[in-house]
Amino acid sequence: MMATCLADALHEAVEDVLEKMFFAEAAPMDAETGPPEELLAAHVDFEGSPSGRLNLRITVPAARALAADFLGEEASDLSPDATAEVIGELANMICGSLLSRVESDTAFRLSAPVVAFETGPLVRESDGPASRLAALESGALRVCLVCESALP
Amino acid sequence: MAYRLLIVDDSPAMRTFVRRVIGLSGFDLAACFEAASAEEALDLLRSEWVDAILTDINMPGMGGEELLRCLAADEMLRSIPAIVISTDSTHHRQERLLALGARGYITKPFLPETLRSELETTLGETT
Numbered sequence: 001m002m003a004t005c006l007a008d009a010l011h012e013a014v015e016d017v018l019e020k021m022f023f024a025e026a027a028p029m030d031a032e033t034g035p036p037e038e039l040l041a042a043h044v045d046f047e048g049s050p051s052g053r054l055n056l057r058i059t060v061p062a063a064r065a066l067a068a069d070f071l072g073e074e075a076s077d078l079s080p081d082a083t084a085e086v087i088g089e090l091a092n093m094i095c096g097s098l099l100s101r102v103e104s105d106t107a108f109r110l111s112a113p114v115v116a117f118e119t120g121p122l123v124r125e126s127d128g129p130a131s132r133l134a135a136l137e138s139g140a141l142r143v144c145l146v147c148e149s150a151l152p
Numbered sequence: 153m154a155y156r157l158l159i160v161d162d163s164p165a166m167r168t169f170v171r172r173v174i175g176l177s178g179f180d181l182a183a184c185f186e187a188a189s190a191e192e193a194l195d196l197l198r199s200e201w202v203d204a205i206l207t208d209i210n211m212p213g214m215g216g217e218e219l220l221r222c223l224a225a226d227e228m229l230r231s232i233p234a235i236v237i238s239t240d241s242t243h244h245r246q247e248r249l250l251a252l253g254a255r256g257y258i259t260k261p262f263l264p265e266t267l268r269s270e271l272e273t274t275l276g277e278t279t
Contacts, residue, residue, distance in 0.1 A: 020261035021169070071165060072172045085165045093260045096239025100259070107244045110210070 006102065006130040006145065013097040014132050014143055021093060022066050026134035026141065033123050040084060042091035042115040046099060048108035052147035054095040056087070057122055062139025063087050080117065088113030094143055154182035155275060156200070160193040160207040160219065161186075161237075170206060170237065170267070177268035190219035197229055204275055205234040209249070220252040233274045237262075 018024045038060045045053050058066070060083075067086035068075040091113045099108050122142050123133060131144040157174070161167045167186045174181055185200055187193035191214055193205065205223075209216035216236060223229045235256035236249050246257045256270045 017261045020263050067165075071168050082165065085163065089163060089165055089169075093239050096241065096259075097261060100241035103242075107242055108240070110239065112210075 007132070009101040010094075010098055010130055010132045010143060010145055013094050013101060014134055014141070017090065017093045017097055018066075018134070018136075018141075022069050022090070024066060024069060024136060026136060029133045029135045029140060031123050031127075031131065031133045033121050033125065036119050036121055039118050039120060039122060040087045040115060041118050041120075042084075042087050042113050044091050044095040044113050045111040046095060046108050048099070049103065049106050050147040052145060054091060054098065055127075055142075055144045055146065056091040056094065057120075057142045058087060058090075058136075059122065059139030059141075060117070062136045062141060065138040066090065066136070084115040084117070088115040091115075091143075098145065154180045155203040155271075156183040156185070157181065157271075158185045158187060158193060158196065158200075158202040158205045160188075160190060160205060160211075160216070162188055162208065162211040164188070166208065173264040173267055174271075177264035179268045179271055190214035190216065190222070193219060194222055194229075197232070202232060204271060205232055206237055207234055209236060209238045209240065209245075217249065217252060220249065220254055224253040235270055235274055 015026060018026050039057045040060060040063045042056045043053050063083050064075040064078055067078055067083040070086050095110060122140055127144040128146060134141045159167045159170050171184050185196055185202060187196055189211055207216045207219055220234060223234060233255035235258060236254045237258045239260045241259040249257060255274045258267060258270050
């Protein structure tokens, strides 16, 4: 599959998950490397054909706003752990949704999401072509797919 | 008619979300139980009757597939319909779980009305 098709599938998966599960809209942004920010970073590894990893980074205010919408709570009431758990679910759902768009007949095995707070740039040179940058109401979201082998 | 549901998922956030969207969808809910694992679900089902089970697949310990096998093997529990909620939308996985006895399959992401529709269809078939 061409990288552009994969990027399109990633775009659709991000939009679909944000809209249906988080009641949120994402707007496109220019992918430019910016200064370090407080982020939540999550990744989900997947095994199948292909195998690889989905990386997700989100600014902390946007993460808290999405978690609040997901759980139906006030952002100010959410603990860092609760926010991190929701962002792990977000990464998991985007990964599953993306893989089903790429290969609906192949069985994939997804790892449990790994989530951590970190400080760094949202957009990185190592992100690769299959990446999506989305502007949210309270910040921004970066999702990148890295495959270990070429897609059929 | 109001129904009693059991949500089985190792993620507290996902259990909260599912419970929340059931409410948002307008589904008539009499009681909603939660279990963080398949083992906990089976324990709970020894003391509480439910009309339907909504279960994740990938959970630590006994997974959703094993839960479906246990339900099918239990004379008291086999009549309770189970609906799988999963990020895995591959045909292979759906067919496998339906063959194991799942009565419905909802792929994440989903809309509240999709969940309600699946519940109503499943419960309509059993009542």
